[in-house]
Amino acid sequence: xxxxxxxxxSDYEPSFGDYVALLKPRVMSLVVFTALVGLLVAPGSxxxxxxxxxxxxxxxxxxxxGALNMWYDADIDxxxxxxAKRPVPSGRVAPGEALAIGIGLSGIAVVMMALATxxxxxGLLAFTIFFYAVIYTMWLKRLTPQNIVIGxxxxxxPPMIGWAAVTGDVSMASILxxxxxxxxxxxxxWALALFTKSDYGDAGVPMLTVTHGRRTTRVHILAYTxxxxxxxxxxxxxxxxxxxxITIAVVLNSxxxxxxxxxxxxxxxxAEADNYLAERRFFKLSLYYLFLHFAALLADAAxxxxxx
Amino acid sequence: MIKATHELHERRKSxxxxxxxxxxxxxxxxxxxxxVKVTRGDPMQAxxxxxxxxxxxxx
Numbered sequence: 177x178x179x180x181x182x183x184x185x186s187d188y189e190p191s192f193g194d195y196v197a198l199l200k201p202r203v204m205s206l207v208v209f210t211a212l213v214g215l216l217v218a219p220g221s222x223x224x225x226x227x228x229x230x231x232x233x234x235x236x237x238x239x240x241x242g243a244l245n246m247w248y249d250a251d252i253d254x255x256x257x258x259x260a261k262r263p264v265p266s267g268r269v270a271p272g273e274a275l276a277i278g279i280g281l282s283g284i285a286v287v288m289m290a291l292a293t294x295x296x297x298x299g300l301l302a303f304t305i306f307f308y309a310v311i312y313t314m315w316l317k318r319l320t321p322q323n324i325v326i327g328x329x330x331x332x333x334p335p336m337i338g339w340a341a342v343t344g345d346v347s348m349a350s351i352l353x354x355x356x357x358x359x360x361x362x363x364x365x366w367a368l369a370l371f372t373k374s375d376y377g378d379a380g381v382p383m384l385t386v387t388h389g390r391r392t393t394r395v396h397i398l399a400y401t402x403x404x405x406x407x408x409x410x411x412x413x414x415x416x417x418x419x420x421x422i423t424i425a426v427v428l429n430s431x432x433x434x435x436x437x438x439x440x441x442x443x444x445x446x447a448e449a450d451n452y453l454a455e456r457r458f459f460k461l462s463l464y465y466l467f468l469h470f471a472a473l474l475a476d477a478a479x480x481x482x483x484x
Numbered sequence: 485m486i487k488a489t490h491e492l493h494e495r496r497k498s499x500x501x502x503x504x505x506x507x508x509x510x511x512x513x514x515x516x517x518x519x520v521k522v523t524r525g526d527p528m529q530a531x532x533x534x535x536x537x538x539x540x541x542x543x
């Protein structure tokens with residue numbers, strides 16, 4: 177357990193920016209984008225004000241779960257270089273305050289979501305916050321090297337919530353949008369884990385590269401890449417897909433699969449010889465991969481709107 | 485006399501200003517949602533401890 181007291185000036189009062197940092201604004205941007213796509217491609221429509229409120233409160237719920245995560249993980253965040261400057265481990269926001277903000281904003285987000293849209297969407301938002309804060313952060317993150325898979329599920333819910341805000345329901349298309357982010361997350365993070373020196377080990381968080389070795393990680397990357405390719409093609413064939421989504425899915429998944437096979441075929445000696453070039457390229461592609469898939473769904477929805 | 489120009493006061497001021505703006509934003513969103521739902525004619529009542537025949541779905 178890290179001694180946090182040395183970083184905790186007693187007279188420090190958080191600035192507004194410290195509160196904003198508590199809500200993980202960078203994660204929020206992905207949540208806003210995928211939730212917006214889910215909302216816009218769903219059959220039916222919301223009044224623009226309702227749609228704006230739905231996205232706002234999904235983002236607020238995501239921020240609230242980020243604050244709860246920072247409150248609970250302050251001890252391990254303080255150990256790792258990447259996270260040591262976060263508001264709680266650096267002593268800028270008191271742990272109790274982060275907890276109160278997390279719980280308070282969760283309540284506001286869920287209640288407002290129910291009032292703005294419907295109870296089902298609000299329930300799904302509440303479950304997402306619970307899943308990320310309790311099941312992932314408190315329970316499984318420190319217990320299993322599959323933590324990336326479980327964390328990915330939490331990040332995959334927003335398009336489903338956006339869809340539910342319009343329809344009040346789930347469908348094959350919204351489940352596949354969930355599955356796309358869910359199966360994309362493990363290869364994305366494990367590729368990064370292969371070429372960066374992480375200090376998760378120092379913090380006691382099990383990472384697949386450490387617990388099961390780098391060979392197993394390479395196999396896992398390929399397995400999940402095959403899964404995400406299947407999901408992406410299936411999604412392109414549902415009612416939300418169209419010519420643009422199918423084209424993007426075929427091109428991107430061919431490139432993604434090729435990259436995963438390259439990673440799978442080689443060992444660390446070969447990777448070190450070219451400074452993890454294949455792993456770095458695969459990771460860079462994964463950043464575009466998710467964005468372009470969701471952008472393609474949006475483009476097809478716009479195309480259908482023009483044709484109708 | 486206490487000089488109120490300490491860095492802490494600046495930070496407190498910006499924080500209060502930020503929280504204030506967020507609250508005004510929330511009020512604006514709730515008001516806009518209310519206007520949308522009322523003008524569209526959404527049901528403005530719910531079942532409580534009083535019988536409300538007007539909420540019964542007509543058979």
